[in-house]
Amino acid sequence: MIGMTVDSNSELETQIAEWRAYVRRRQEMHQADAEELEDHLRGRIADLTEAGLHPDEAFLIAVKRMGSLDELSREFAREHSDRLWKQLVLTGDDPAGPARSRRELPVMVACAAAAALAIKVPGWLGLDMDSDAAASFFLRNAGLFALAPLAAYFAWQRRLGAGVIGLLAAFFALGATAVNTYPMAGDSHTLVLAAIHLPIALWLVVGVAYVGGEWRSGQRRMDFIRFTGEFLIYYALLALGGGVLTAFTAGTFNAIGINPETFISQWLLPCGAVAAVVVAAWLVEAKQSVVENMAPVLTKVFTPLFTATLLAFLGAVAFTTSVIDVEREVLIVFDLLLVVVLGLLLYALSARNPAAKPGLFDKLQLALVVSALIIDVLVLIAITGRITEFGFTANKTAALGENLILLANLAWSAWLFLGFIRGRMPFGRLEQWQTRYLAVYAVWAWTVVLVFPPLFDFA
Template structure:
């Protein structure tokens, strides 16, 4: 099968998938199962000697005899032959109502996560005392993320082998966070506290994908989920802040000080439970309302593009260099991560078959601006290392900016090819989903090796 036919097939499947995701009555897992059926039929037919386009036509027709969804898809897009093929015949009965078992399992996982953050207090590690901040900084991701991975493992019905891999990775993270003798004021402690949540979040991604992490489509689904989860988690946090304020005020009105309860129980337990609740909300509501991350991307892409261009103009105008102190490095890295997030969520909601437009050119300008800024930051970091030598923070910043520079550079090249009409958009999506593996490898490298390389400094 040629590269062009592969891209054409993926474009047709992407359009079919986009339609299924817009159906309110179709649950996310149901849509995944339908697509798995479609892909398996296409594979069978291509292995039997058919071309990809022929296999897709026949597979969709057979899907039409199995599910009413394909019939609706064909009626709504009847201008194409392959969509008309599923129209003949009588429609089948509608699918059964979606199961509600997710709610009690979600509640159970949320309770486990909430109680887990209080478990260290049984061994004298009380969060409220403030004397064990380093312990909780290292382990914060180990309280909620195992429960979240367990929820997705149950929901996706993963096998024992995948469960074993997930458990082993969480145990590895726990050992790395607690076995190394990291001083409370060490740089490697801070790096572990930053990178371990990222490493374990990508472990959650393996559970979310049902163990099929090699699938570009499932990795993109997890990227979509991550953006929506962040939004829901922030909204829950805002609501929790209002609840906390009302709780303190109302109890003070009757002479009771509730701040101790809030600091010891409400805030830590609520925050860890919210990790699970936000994930459940994303899964439960994604087929009912439009995803918010791509909508926000449309709003903020031109704003960030203008801000970065203004920053580059200011650098040229003033001839000032970039400060490479730790706080400034963190700020620039967060800026680059935001740019990549805007790129990812624009990709996740885009029709792969649509022609390039003004928004695509704005994204290209955003990526190129971020690429130039990243190159300037790298030059500043390199100069600082040459002058003062390596430290854990500088080494981490150097590695992360090289990784981001590589991603941005190739993304800009692919985007330019797409805007000029010389490259399919699907190649940009594949590049981004496959590059997630690089982030995972780097996060685990920092957590597992940096304390040893820099002697726990």
Template sequence: MTDRQDELEAQFTQWRHYVQRRRELRQSDADELEDHLRGSVDELVAAGLRPDEAFLVAVKRMGSLDDLSHEFAREHSERLWKQLVLTGDTDSSVTNTRSRRDLLAMAACAAGAAVSVKIPELFGLSFEEDGAFYGPNAGLFALPWLAAFLAWRRHATKALVGVLLALFALGAVAANVYPLADDSQSVVLTSIHLPIALWFVVGLAYVADDVRSSRRRMDFIRFTGEWFVYSVLIALGGGVLTAFMFGTFEAIGISPDTFLAQWLLPCGAAAAVVVAGWLVEAKQSVVENIAPVLTRLFTPLFTAALLAFLVTLGVTSAGIDVEREALILFDLLLVVVLGLLLYSISARDPLAPPALFDKLQLALVVSALLIDVLVLLEIAGRISEYGATPNKAAALGENIILLANLAWSAWLVLRLVRRRAPFAALEHWQTIYLPVFAVWAWIVVLAFPPLFNYF
């Protein structure tokens, strides 16, 4: 096969996977549609078009499948899909009806999240005095409502809804049944890892229309990045609103401290989790232009920062501090690097040839990999010398998981840059590795407290 034939087959595979996800189409229907598409492509190639151009034009010309092609283009952000497919008129009445339904569902779920934050106060728990309760339970106030909105929008089956409810119930049990002291390390670990574990439950709701699809998992990675961008924008707007409210009420002799601290901030933050998810779903075309730019901006900056850190470490021969705050900092740094890699993968044209940005990503991943190895050596040395604690054990496991991901990612990016492996191999590796992060987060939440005697 030539390179163009390989690219054409990759496009057929992408189309076939999308069509097979449509529940209204039987397998025989999908096969017939693909035969029709292949015939159209052959005719266009014979007329003088390149295979990739012929494929895109053939999809546009499929007539009765125009709505299906339109949805396919919306879920795949590649430029040519949008140019060639998103050009026809759409049924504005259907679109407006669906938008209104989504808006009402979002408003109901956002209100539910805001109310959930205040329910513990009915049992005498307050933000000021019961931080040991609100920390581990923070993810349980809003994330179930975001999952509910996504599951409703994806028409999740009753069986999957039952799984979602069971996982959120398990998270609630893990956050509240263990006899943990306020200063226990396990309280901090649960506060950090339970939201991560529950976010993957949200991911299960997001891929409810095709749980086993690697492409849908990559879509969830894209959703995560875009949700983060919108959440930051909402937080910035909320900060401005809070400042104006405080200043204007102070000017007339009324202090809004209690309202802001006990109502606006907690309820607004919980509702914003759902609103950001709705914005990603409803306004995807807006953030699609922002997030890839941010990725390309921060990738070279983080690469330069990591290289500078490695050079400084080598010149000074200073050891790495592996106390709790430093462990959290290094793990966050590695997670940010992985996040930049994942989001750039989700936004990349899978058929584009290797470019300078891919080489820059290779430098970023290799730098993070070296830092991960150094941190692992320090953690292993401290554990062998002073014994294991929940913090060090959790950091050890997380860095091993990140090491495996970054090491193989570096190898695949290297092969991609050298044109020895397709981009699909890197994308597939990241999608099959996602459950590893979810499983580890649940292990820390469920197994670590009793394993370390609730310390």
């Protein structure tokens, strides 16, 4: 009897978690609103279970009695008339975004300006940006220049405590110390690997700031995944706009006999690139509803296209009996392809209604994951064959490790997807798996940055 009660409570908590995730995806619902709604829901469930209903029945009746989210949104809008999203809920106008504090824009501008100025400090100290030494320096520190101000912005916005801020600072100091004190030559493989993986490691550190230090919360980790997808969209848009600005700057000044090449190469491009990191993050926070309408559409467009491409590639491999070339550039292409597939999967999961039943798009995603899994196996066979023949190097070891990590993720994701589509597993299991796997990426990225250089003699 006790076991049945424990199982019922566990199932009830799973149902409430799925309901909570659905509520929090509504842009008109602030976190405090969602928490208040959950308190109401739990109170109704408690009353119904005390009256003798089974927890499952109590949950369904309580949700039904609370009404639709549209009705609840209107109720909250009337009670909180100072919020900008009242126009969306009551009149249907496009929202300007959630209410922002008056200080948020100046703080964002200050952090973006700090990033832009920080990347110029080495030049002011005598490091010529056109020299080989400067190229090596900026290769090592590009991630630090871009992401430290972003972490500071989120630390201020989320009002992080001293302990969490100290942890963030420690990780940034650790990364800066490693890449700048290890005796890696400018053309060494370990330097290139560290330069690639340090921004990934620091981005996950930024994630700790983004979730307000609540990294153990699966829902908050999923929020960060959603933010990452939206951030990439906005940064790409800013980069396109920056390209247009650069072209107009060059064209207009050349027309009057002034060569702006130095200004563009040493000021506009480097300062704009790092400042745009903070600006893009602020835009995601300020205009979430716009991007959350865009990103799921992009996911639904590119998922079938990538699925068709991967299936066509596997068909070509089977028809020609060709093997994958293991040259460095080819491996990079395949790893990027697998990362894009994983990104599509992650963002589709973050944008999906957990309560919705399996549909055609879920089956399409399963086909995409299985296709990527097969390609990953083919790549691993090629890599292990190369290592067996020529031995381990930093690049081959990094490629081996990354493809093994992706293999584990894709394999278990395919299994969970299959279970969900067959009605044997709840959708929440997929979300939990992906959010928990972020820790694996973090550990691997820091391993490449901190362990690989001395392990391979800084070569």
